[in-house]
Amino acid sequence: MRITLAVTITAILLLAAVPIWAHHAFSAEFDVNKPLTLKGTLSKWEMINPHSWFHIDVKSPDGSVTEWMVEGGSPNTLIRLGVTKNTVKVGTELTIEGYQAKEGTNKAVGRNFILADGTRLFLSLGGSVPGTPGAAPEKAPEKK
């Protein structure tokens, strides 16, 4: 039984949530050697597929504003949770930890999207455990 369970877990883990090709494609698009943290305000959330894009205005110390475009996930599951284009308002403060795009412009992929109160997306958008109405929200996984 034990052996079966261990093997089962391994087998199940082979079904990565993200197909292997997706990680490979992302590391060709974004630079693992160029991590960054962007702090800015949302000017637009393009709720599109296959990935959504957050347009952020990042203010420099000298007061100038740079526009960044940051890749996030498909909005389709969030929409089933009731998230709309009005949920994350224009002007919302966001801290985004991610990696810069390799193609040379102000684009990045966001690993973590953190709101002013420290919560990350999904939970802050009313996310909860799988599709079961009224289920209690999960705790955010601890950052290691």
Place this chain on the structure above:
Amino acid sequence: MRTRFISSMIVAAGLVLTVTTAMAQAPGYRAPRTKDGKPNLAGVWQAVNEANWDIEAHSAAPGPFYQLGAAFSVAPGLGIVEGGPIPYKPEALQKKKQNFTNRMTLDPEPKCYLPGVPRAMYMPYPFQIVQSTKQIMMVFEFAGALRTVYMADQTEAPADSWMGWSNGRWEGETLVIDTTGFNDLSWFDRAGNYHSDALHVVERITAIDADHLNYEATIEDPNVFTRTWKISFPLYRRIEKNAQILEYKCVEFSEDLIYGHLRKVPLK
């Protein structure tokens, strides 16, 4: 003699009445009903006009590539816009003209992008109306585009999309569809007629006999037009036996157009 005269006057009056009401949604043809009592608009339909080239009246014209000669030239059309030219704001008309000049790079159609509404309704390919109680779907052959019309459980658009968010209701024989939630990326035709994300389309679809629908749409977009305006045209049933929507996935056909300049070895 008098009886015959009166009879023929009655017939003539009847004909006049029929002609004037043929394209309106007033009492006329009564479509067969679905089991839940609604007019049955199900089937494979197609517009037969030149609106996809240009929804306004236009002459025949050369196509953009001489290599395709007459085969890809612009067919003439009387247009589907009612009552005069599209009422653009002056600056918007300038943008339309720029769109026209640059149409081969700006038109979403060659890129196999979704056609939007109302353009999907008059592209020269069939679409299928699938009708259930709570939803009506329109499945388009081109690019596998889809419209979902919510007849119940209606909400606002959660986010912008190419095909918009449609809420529908029945008014007698007429299906009335109210669509908002558009992005600003689709065009009305190949001639550069365009809209903003404030586009609001109200369509009225009515069966006028067993094989024809009357289609009308009012277009509203305060960012682009000075007033609402209207298009109308018939939709024809594809009556051949076993008519069906076929798979017309065109992404692969558009990739060299979109990404060709990013090849390692440029295309000749």
Place this chain on the structure above:
Amino acid sequence: MNDRVLMPVGAIALAILVAIVLVAPTSAAAQAQKAAAATATKAAAPAKPWTAPRTPDGQPDLQGYWTNNSYTPLERPKDVTKEFYTLEELREAEKKAAEREEEQTVPGTTADVHYDFTQFGLDRSQTRLTENRRTSVIVDPPDGKLPPVTSEGQKRAADRAAERRKQGAQYDQVQNIPIGSRCVYQNAGPPMLPPGYNPAYEILQSKDTVTILIEMLHEVRVIPLDGRPHAPQGYRSWLGDSRGHWEGDTLVVETTNFNDKSAFRGASENMKVTERFTRISDDAIRYEFTVNDPSTWEIPWKGEMPFLKINGPVFEHACHEGNYGVANTLKAVRLEEKKAAEEAAQKGTK
């Protein structure tokens, strides 16, 4: 040891019923676990007869939003011989898989260069799981594995691989990038296997058609029920050409006319897929499929999985239209090549 030989069909049906009963959406997780434990220890009780509600046209009603979201692999894992996990084994495995999915990646590694799925609800554990106790989707052959591939199938696979190699490196041209990344085709099937994320489907019915909307890439299957023949052989497509009919309360859909590009698990364009949809409760559809392609597999093979109810909508998946990623990636690779060429040229002139 060899449980599968001892498992009669009736027990299998009961096991499915038990599994489905246990995913009742109104139970909180803890209560469901208690109920599961209790039910698992009960002796086999006769199932209460249930009939599907009817559409206005009198057909069994399959309409609504559904998901086939699951961790169940297509083929039975190595060293697993039984056909069903116990409920405890399944819950433990799913819990561990969910924890692993949620695990934070190590900054500075390739795996970290991606948005964290959990922030968008895209981890498998964040959509309703169908909690399928089967150890594989494949139910026939009984070992839960794909049948042997014919020599013709093996040659075809080798030929296809050789063709791909001829095309050059992955980012030399867009056509070398996987078709899913290009938004051309993403395993829509049939058969309709779980896509990993956005595992949502919608079914709409009318008198003459059943329409299935698949969320990934927004694929729409309009299936005629009027007994018409398949399209002529000259017309081929990625999703094939489907024809449906009712056998009792089961919708049977037969699909042929595949092109040679969808190539499901190495299949040829002669593949024929037969699907069976049966509404078995308010909350569930049993989905069964048979894959028939003698030029690829020596024998037909069958799979089965549940679809469970979820809420909608299925928002427009306009993948190609929003595909900034392909352009970004190709630009990046060309830029790197240009830099490398410039560096090499500079070295050359020194």
